[in-house]
Structures are given as structure tokens and as C-alpha cells.
Amino acid sequence: MDVPVLKTENLGINFGGLQALKGVDFELREGEVKALIGPNGAGKTTFFNVICGNLKPSAGKVYFKGEDITGWAPFKICRLGLSRTFQKTSLFPELSVFENLRLAAQTGYGKRNVFFRHAHSDEKVIDIVERLIESVGLQDKARHPVANLSHGDQRLLEILVGLSTNPELLLLDEPTAGLSVKETKEMTERIKELARTSIRNVIIVEHDMEVVTELATRICVLYYGEILCEGTVDEIKSHPKVQEVYLGRSV
Amino acid sequence: MSLKERGKRWILFGILLALLIVAPHVLDPYRRYILTELLMWGLFALGFDIIFGKTGLLNFGMSSFFGMGSYGFVLAVYHLHVNLWGGLLAAILVSLVFSILVGLLITRFASHYFVVFTIVISMILFLLAMNLREFTGGDEGIIIRLRTLPLGPWDVSLRSAITKYYIILGVVGTAFFLVLKFFDSPLGRAIVAVKENEERAKMIGYDTARLKLISFALSGTVAGLAGGLYPILNNNTNAEIFFWILSGKAVLWSVVGGVGTLWGPFIGAGILVYAEDLLSSWLINIYPILVGGLLIIIILLAPKGILGTIQSALMERALQKS
Secondary structure, three states, rough: OOOOOOEEEEEEEEOOOOOEEEEEEEEEEOOEEEEEEEEOOOOHHHHHHHHOOOOOOOEEEEEEEEEEEOOOOOHHHHHHHEOOOOOOOOOOOOEEHHHHHHHHHHHOOOOOOOOOOHHHHHHHHHHHHHHHHHHHOOOOHOOOOOOHHOHHHHHHHHHHHHHHHOEEEEEEOOOOOOOOOOHHHHHOOOOOOOOEEEEEEEEEEEOOOOHHHHHOOOOEEEEEEEEEEEEEHHHHOOOOHHHHHHHOOOO | OOOHHHHHHHHHHHHHHHHHHHHHHOOHHHHHHHHHHHHHHHHHHHHHHHOOOOOOOOOHHHHHHHHHHHHHHHHHHHHHHHOHHHHHHHHHHHHHHHHHHHHHHHHOHHHHHHHHHEEEEEEHHHHHHHHHHHHHOOOOOEEEEOEEEEEEEEEOOOOOOHHHHHHHHHHHHHHHHHHHHHHHOOHHHHHHHHOOOOHHHHHHOOHHHHHHHHHHHHHHHHHHHHHHHHHHOHHHEEEEEEEOHHHHHHHHHHHHOOOOOOOOHHHHHHHHHHHHHHHHHHOOOOHHHHHHHHHHHHHOOOOOOHHHHHHHHHHHHHHHHO
């Protein structure tokens, strides 16, 4: 039986009178990298917040690996294997790069409730963190507090922290936000590499169509809280409704 | 932290302990008393540092836990006739249960409500203790006399001040050692993640409500254990120890010494308890103003406190070298 990694049914949420999401039926199959695009305020980040348990939906269901996770606490959803990153970098600023990753890896690979042994004595966790740091070439900065890092490195670390919890599905919320053209290219390459080696299932929210084209196998367009259409990159690019939304209505 | 640095820290711990073991034989009785008191106050302020410095929750009612531990000790000795160990066990149990109950109620509140509730709880306890005189002895307190301490096959006399000093050093040293170890462990480190960024901590799989409760209970128990030392040193406890000024002192000592460093509270308590004793005999009227001035200087120039500032400078240097 082929259970989708993530599935939402008729998902909806209201903020006062505003319907931020309406009847969203979304599905992500095993091995898919799907992009979620749409104009500002379309509900992309809200969609992530509902899936991860930050917001409780007013209607509908969320299934992860076939399990109904609607309304679960975020930490439980994370422990089940669903991890996310933030559009606005959200790290532990006073702690070192190493410790940021170690804290995340400790929930994904280690024993987070141990209180009688030194945190660094868990070799599995340390090994995973060291390999991650090496894979992106941050060895020199491993002991620096995150607050001292450049914006680009912080964006990269944001993804690595999300990966360190050992997820089966990773939600990336605008990983290239605030990056220069050159940095965006590098970041795209890195994500591509990670999607090849470390994580099979990814949903990515992104504005930059070049990044989307480069990374995603399928695209889903969100417009005022509703799914407008879904398809392969080429299908979406030539879709009349999408052109209307993005380029404006022809007079 | 590398293995080498970890080793260095334990060497420092060892040297300090050696000095403290020799100290009572070198100091005159009065200074010895001050040093004993200082160890107790340092442990109390450590309780505050756990909840504020490590977890980010401002508990302005630390006197509640000190008082509960203190009365736990005295009432167990007075009514149940337990020995010193039984008294300390009572101090730990009473403050642990009390802090879990309070923690369950208030760790879910947003920060400003949390602060207000901690103050309110300590004020209620103060008023109750002052008025339930039959139970607490009010401001006169309850006097206890512990004559001997069973230690293995021996009964050690508690009349000597040096013996009391060693008992208190042993309790404070053990508790401090365990707290240091705890914050090196996976669970202890996760508590720091809550302080740094609670939202993200949730998203990487931490039950932050539970972590806050654990920290609150640990903090309250450490302060309660310090409260249990108070009657050992002074042969009594009284309702005044619930007063908010004691809570304020825990804040003051930690801020001066270095919030979140765990060693800082001892340094802050050391400097201020000694300074208060030194200065207040001839500057009694302006002493509070001096302390206020010191606090302003620390907050403006070295908000990380004495030890925090030194640690940052050392770390900066180490990072530049590498």
C-alpha cells in the first residue's frame, strides 16, 4: 500500500473574519520534492504552521505517514519525523554552531532525557553533528556563537538544525530569504545536495522561480488560502490561471 | 566544551574545595561564621540562577522555597525528633513537592504574569507564617537544638562551629557539583535551549512545558536545601525569611556575580555578604545606596556580571586564536 508521506484533507483556518486557508487538499508522495508557491499572504507559512502544530486548524485533518496528527503539540509531531525551518531565522543565538546542531540531533538520534552523563559522551550524536558541519564546511565556525555568523551561514544552519532531528519530511520556509544572487545559487546547490543525500521528502516555500525550477519535481500554487492548481514545473509555468495571478489580469 | 576545558574546570573545583577545607582553621571565629553563611547564601542564589540564568524565567519569589525548606527542617526536627540528616531530607522533600505544585500552576504563564505570581506567592507565605504563630513561631520563630550528628558508627558533636562549617560545606559542595553535572547533561542542556529560543526548542522536539517544570522544581529544591542549612547555622528559623527582601538578594547576588554561570551566584554572594558586613558597621545608612549604585554600574557596563564578563572575554580570545 502506498501511504502518502503527508496528506491534508479539507484543511482550513480562520483568523477572525479572514479565511487564511480554505479546503486545502494536499498530498506529498514518498520521494517527492514539492514547491509551494503563491503571492504574499497566500497562506504558505500558515499552511506550515498548521501542519507542524503551531496553529490549530479550524477545519480538516492532517495525516503524516498515515497517522492523524491534527492538533498535536509541535514537539510530538517533530518526534514523529516532521521537521521545519523558519523564514525568519530561528536559532539559539548565544550557543555555538555545534551546540545548536547537537541539541537538535539529541532529540533525533540520542537520549534527550539523560541527566547523569555528559552530553558529549553520546558518540552517535557527536558523530552526526561533526559530519553535518564538515559536509557544509563550517568546521572553522563550529565553536562560534551563532549570533556571530553571517546571514548566509545562519540561513544554512537553519536548514541543518531542521535536518539534525532526523526527519522523514522537511519543510523549508523560504531558505533563500535575504540572500544575494550568488548566495542563493550556492544555497540551491546545497539543498539539492542534501535532498540527494540526507532527506528524500521536502516541501519548500519559495518566491524565486529559478530556485523552484531547480529543486522541485512538482509545484503547488496557493492563492488566497486555496489551492489554485498543481502539476509539474512546465505545466504550472504554462497554466493560464497562474499567469493571471502572477502577471495580473489582461485588460 | 572540549575535554581539556572540562578538566580545567574540575581542577578549579578541586583547588577551591581544598582552600575551603583549610579555611576554618585559618580564619577567626567571626570570619568563619561569615564564610559559613556565605556558602549557604551562595547555594540559595544558585537556585535562582537555575530558573533565571539557565531557563529564562524570572522568579522573584525565591524566599518561598528557602522558607519552605527551612521550616521543613525545623518542624521535622521539632515535632518528629529526626536528626540532622532527617531534617535535610525533610527540607528537600517539602521544597520539592512545593515547587512542583507551584511550578505546575505557573510555569505555563507568560513571563510578566509569572513574575507577578512568584512575588504574590512569597508574600502570601510571609503573611501566613507571620500570623500562624502556633505553627511557625511568627517572627520569633522556632528554636531547635541539634546536639549530635550520627555519621556512620560515630556521633559527632554539633557544638563546634567548625563541625557545622564542614557539614554545610559538604552539603553545598555536593549540591553544587550535582547541579554543574546536570547542566552538562543532555537534559540540562535542553533547558538552556528553552531560554534561548522556546519556539525553536519545541520545533526540534522538546516538550518545553515539561523542561520548564523540571527546572522550576530543581531551582526550588536547591533553594529549599539552602533553607535547610539556615537552622543548622542559627539554631532557629523564623517567618521573616519569607520576606521579599531575601528574594531580592538572590537576584542581586546572581546579577553581580554573573547570571547563567552557576558559579556567579557564589561570587556575588561572597562579595556582597562580605561587603555588607564590612561596610554596614560604619556606613549603615548609605550601604543600600552603595549597593544600588553598584547594581547600576554592573547593569550598564557589564550586564553579564563579573564572571560572565570574564568568561566572554576568555572565549573571545580563544576563538580569535583558533
